[in-house]
Amino acid sequence: MKKIYTGKTKDVFALDNGNYLLKFKDDVTGTDGVFDPGANTVGLSIEGVGRVNLRMSMYYFEKIIAAGIPTHYVSADLDKVTMEVLPAKVFGKGLEVVCRRRAVGSFFRRYGDYIQEGAPLPNYVEMTFKDDAREDPLVTRDGLIDLGIMSGEQYDAIKLLTQKITDIIAADMAEKNLELYDIKFEFGYNGDQVILIDEIASGNMRVYKDGEYIQPMTLSELFFA
Secondary structure, eight states, X not given: OEEEEEOSSEEEEEOTTSOEEEEEOSEXXXXXXXXXXXXXXXXXXXXXXXXXXXXXXHHHHHHHHHTTOOBSEEEEETTTTEEEEOOOEESTTOEEEEEEEESOHHHHHHHTTTSOTTOEEEEEEEEEEOOGGGTOOEEOHHHHHHTTSOOHHHHHHHHHHHHHHHHHHHHHHHHTTOEEEEEXXXXXXXXXXXXXXXXXXXXXXXXXXXXXXXXXXXXHHHHTO
């Protein structure tokens, strides 16, 4: 097993069978020792957070696969805090896909002249480049096509998959009396197939209960209570 990448919250190893192993860490993003899932730097370590993130990822990947949606997930080991995944290429140097069900966060900061904070949105999808130096800029469908990062067909496939996956997660959250406001995904491709990659953890979503925002670590505790 050869280490090929050291990430902020996960390390990546190459396996002999051609797949990869993700090792979840207890490091989390933030600034000045304060946890912030949207930050671009590691801010602190929280004991057990890697296992919690892996547990939620396992839970949702299995639900998504059961719905017939392709992902990179193969298996996971909670004791070793690892997840085996299929090889996949990212779009460009990495792309984040956000699905928004309510107008909060950066969406409201951008478009607050046109919508009330917290107003419902119809699974609005937007994409940003993973680029710390440029603060993860937004990019349009035409921009992605013109820059040669993906085809129009790939964009449309990602948008549709994003909305389907969001519906699955939102419905599951609702059964737990939680409301999903928005969620962030990553996609790649294996051969000609677009697939969901990375993780599905509390730090990648904004969830509310009774109108109050739930911090990611608190969400994880509620989720598996």
